[in-house]
Amino acid sequence: MKNSFVILLKSPKFMIGAILFLLMLALVLIYPQINRKDPLEMMALAFQPPDANLWLGSDNFGRDLFLELMYGIQTSIRVGLIAGVFATVIGLIIGLASGYIGGMVDNILTAITNIFIVIPSFVILILISVSINSRSSLVTAIIIGITSWPWTARAVRAQTTSLRGRDHVHIAKISGHSTPKIIVFEILPYIASYVVMAFVLQTASGILSEASISMLGLGPYNTISLGIIMNWALVFEAPVAGAWWAFIPAALSIALITFSLYMMNTGMDEIFNPKIRS
Amino acid sequence: MNAYSRYFIKKLFWYLLTLVIAIALNFFLPRMIEGNPVSIIVSQMSQGMTDSDTIKRVYETFMKEFGIDKPLWEQFVIYIKNLFTGDLGTSFGLYPKKVTDILASAIPWTIGLQLPAILVGWILGNVLGAVAAYKKGVFDKAIFPVALFINSIPFFTLAIIMLYLFALSLGWFPLSGGYDFQKIPSLSFDFIGSVIRHHTLPFLSIVLVTIGGQAIGMREMSIYELNADYVLYAKLLGIRDSKIARYVFRNAMLPQITGLALSIGTMVGGSLICEIVFSYPGLGTWMFTAIRQLDYPLISGCTLLIAVTVLLANFTIDMIYGLIDPRIKAAQMEEE
Numbered sequence: 001m002k003n004s005f006v007i008l009l010k011s012p013k014f015m016i017g018a019i020l021f022l023l024m025l026a027l028v029l030i031y032p033q034i035n036r037k038d039p040l041e042m043m044a045l046a047f048q049p050p051d052a053n054l055w056l057g058s059d060n061f062g063r064d065l066f067l068e069l070m071y072g073i074q075t076s077i078r079v080g081l082i083a084g085v086f087a088t089v090i091g092l093i094i095g096l097a098s099g100y101i102g103g104m105v106d107n108i109l110t111a112i113t114n115i116f117i118v119i120p121s122f123v124i125l126i127l128i129s130v131s132i133n134s135r136s137s138l139v140t141a142i143i144i145g146i147t148s149w150p151w152t153a154r155a156v157r158a159q160t161t162s163l164r165g166r167d168h169v170h171i172a173k174i175s176g177h178s179t180p181k182i183i184v185f186e187i188l189p190y191i192a193s194y195v196v197m198a199f200v201l202q203t204a205s206g207i208l209s210e211a212s213i214s215m216l217g218l219g220p221y222n223t224i225s226l227g228i229i230m231n232w233a234l235v236f237e238a239p240v241a242g243a244w245w246a247f248i249p250a251a252l253s254i255a256l257i258t259f260s261l262y263m264m265n266t267g268m269d270e271i272f273n274p275k276i277r278s
Numbered sequence: 279m280n281a282y283s284r285y286f287i288k289k290l291f292w293y294l295l296t297l298v299i300a301i302a303l304n305f306f307l308p309r310m311i312e313g314n315p316v317s318i319i320v321s322q323m324s325q326g327m328t329d330s331d332t333i334k335r336v337y338e339t340f341m342k343e344f345g346i347d348k349p350l351w352e353q354f355v356i357y358i359k360n361l362f363t364g365d366l367g368t369s370f371g372l373y374p375k376k377v378t379d380i381l382a383s384a385i386p387w388t389i390g391l392q393l394p395a396i397l398v399g400w401i402l403g404n405v406l407g408a409v410a411a412y413k414k415g416v417f418d419k420a421i422f423p424v425a426l427f428i429n430s431i432p433f434f435t436l437a438i439i440m441l442y443l444f445a446l447s448l449g450w451f452p453l454s455g456g457y458d459f460q461k462i463p464s465l466s467f468d469f470i471g472s473v474i475r476h477h478t479l480p481f482l483s484i485v486l487v488t489i490g491g492q493a494i495g496m497r498e499m500s501i502y503e504l505n506a507d508y509v510l511y512a513k514l515l516g517i518r519d520s521k522i523a524r525y526v527f528r529n530a531m532l533p534q535i536t537g538l539a540l541s542i543g544t545m546v547g548g549s550l551i552c553e554i555v556f557s558y559p560g561l562g563t564w565m566f567t568a569i570r571q572l573d574y575p576l577i578s579g580c581t582l583l584i585a586v587t588v589l590l591a592n593f594t595i596d597m598i599y600g601l602i603d604p605r606i607k608a609a610q611m612e613e614e
Binding site for chain 2 (some may be wrong): 111114123124216217230233240242244251
């Protein structure tokens with residue numbers, strides 16, 4: 001484990017992604033400590049262009065967009081991470097159960113997984129969001145998490161099925177180890193690298209999902225996220241007003257965060273799957 | 279019965295089951311709203327309406343449609359029955375318009391935009407990815423990060439940036455809509471030209487994002503195939519490079535077809551939001567309006583239609599895949 005971490009540090013792709021991500025995280029965590037103003041406070045006229053005081057200008061309500069952006073990135077990353085945890089944990093449990101237990105359980109779980117892979121998660125996301133009246137960012141994150149697990153479940157199942165027949169698993173079984181113990185010590189270590197990668201991807205797609213759903217006006221209430229900034233810009237016709245600062249920085253932030261996560265994922269992929277190293 | 283029709287029937291069964299579940303989700307999820315949805319909705323939408331007669335008529339229409347007084351399973355049966363007759367209810371926001379009529383007017387726009395865009399993006403992306411994997415070097419080093427970056431941009435974000443750049447700043451393309459409003463839809467050159475000009479930007483933004491994702495996938499698959507033993511063997515046999523490239527491309531292509539099937543849901547979702555940015559008169563824009571007006575019948579009509587379309591697309595791809603993948607053919611033969 002320690003060894004693979006050291007190798008990771010040598011992958012330029014992983015390092016670029018990780019550094020970019022951490023820098024961004026540091027910025028959005030530290031800046032609000034320095035500038036302690038309320039991001040929702042109106043301090044200028046609507047759609048003022050960027051200047052020395054308002055680094056990214058003001059939005060339709062005359063709020064400081066740079067400060068909003070900091071809080072937006074924070075929320076988006078948090079939603080992404082929580083969604084990623086939920087999706088990965090659910091996918092892991094279902095994948096392990098169906099791959100290791102096999103038989104009828106496997107058939108049923110695989111059928112459920114296949115069904116939810118085909119029904120667009122986007123649709124379920126909209127239907128649940130429409131039906132829930134009070135959405136905090138935590139609720140939104142959980143909804144995203146429980147609609148995006150099938151990918152992880154399918155891959156974990158495939159790997160577990162192939163691991164189940166390996167000798168070391170048989171030996172553990174003969175030695176009388178309990179099923180949970182076998183899963184934790186004989187199976188999990190072999191799929192750990194994959195699960196970490198899946199988590200990174202799920203986080204990225206969680207951030208994108210949050211942005212899409214907020215764009216539609218179904219985002220969390222009482223908070224600022226990158227998708228919500230974009231939604232405001234669109235609803236209040238910032239593009240028509242020529243106020244590029246109201247949506248381009250938010251758009252690029254979404255792209256940068258997901259890009260850094262994808263980079264980390266690609267770097268890890270090349271380390272853990274030597275076959276695809278070019 | 280031959281192997282392929284057995285494969286067909288098996289797939290058909292699974293897709294029908296999936297369809298039933300999609301319909302059930304579409305029915306039950308919006309009914310999780312606490313209390314009497316009809317009175318909540320009607321009170322919300324009739325705010326500002328003073329004519330109590332109209333309010334009462336609206337209320338009665340929806341009471342009848344929702345069948346609130348009946349038990350849930352009976353409502354579900356009614357819902358299914360209505361589905362089969364093509365009745366998706368009445369829109370709240372555009373009362374008394376039928377949801378089916380609204381959707382019917384939106385579908386040609388959405389299909390006309392998305393189908394060509396996704397296909398073009400998919401093909402270009404795969405070719406670029408394969409070339410990047412094969413040529414390696416500078417070409418790969420340049421294409422890969424760019425594709426990765428584009429792939430990280432959500433569909434609608436690229437759409438907004440393009441809208442700002444090409445429609446607002448440069449003024450090359452119109453800002454919104456599917457055609458110029460002063461024109462009457464007809465088959466004249468003038469009208470078609472206007473449609474094409476409005477089509478360009480949303481089309482390009484979907485194509486670009488699709489290219490990014492597909493190129494990455496194809497590059498990875500091609501590198502994987504290029505490292506396979508048969509490539510080395512073929513090289514040792516002295517087979518021409520171009521011929522090997524063809525083998526590699528064909529092998530790497532197969533998983534990309536499944537990839538298309540699996541990601542088509544996400545793509546459709548993304549491109550729907552892209553429509554909103556350009557106020558394109560398709561499904562996405564209607565859904566945006568419906569969500570803002572809490573127009574539940576229209577929302578659930580849109581989601582159902584999207585789910586069904588994605589299922590159909592997946593089913594089609596599965597069928598094609600069964601025809602072209604020798605491994606699936608072999609599996610069909612074995613079962614016999």
